[in-house]
Amino acid sequence: MNAHFTPKPRPYSVAQLAERWGCSEGLVYKLIRSGDLQCFRPGALIRISAAEVERYECQASNENIPSSDSTKASQSSGGRTPARGRSVAVIDSPRKIGPPPRQRRQSAGKSATVHRGPWAD
Known part of the structure; x- marks a missing residue:
């Protein structure tokens, strides 16, 4: 019986995935957080399955493909769309400002009194 056994690809460590993508390990940790x-943790280790890496790479490449609706915000029209997941400042919102810094105590105009004692002749 000749059964063909195809081994599953090994999961990636954070360092291996960062090297594959040419990015920092911090970015991989940020994507996980x-x-x-998605990742799994055998003990204290963090591993990302090869299928999950492929899923994310396909998802990321699909987001970079412009759709037919992208002419609304093209560079020629001057429009801009905010990046996904980024906050946008609202111009008309009232700005929240904290309390002013506390004032320092003012001296009474006199310098400090120094008592030298009998040994300071």
């Missing part, structure tokens, strides 16, 4: 990249 945000939930964009």
Whole structure:
């Protein structure tokens, strides 16, 4: 019986994935924390399955493909769309400012009194 056994690709460590993508390990950790990249933890280690890496790479490449609706915000029209997941400042919102810094105590105009004692002749 000749059964063909195809081994599953090994999961990536954070360092291996960062090297594959040419980015920092911090970015990989950020993607994991945000939930964009799923991982599993054998003990204290963090591993990302090859299938999950492929899923994320396909998702990222699909987001970079412009759709037919992208002419509304093209560079020629001067429009801009905010990046996904980024906050946008609202111009008309009232700015919240904290309390002013506390004032320092003013001296009464006199310098401090120094008592030298009998040994300071």
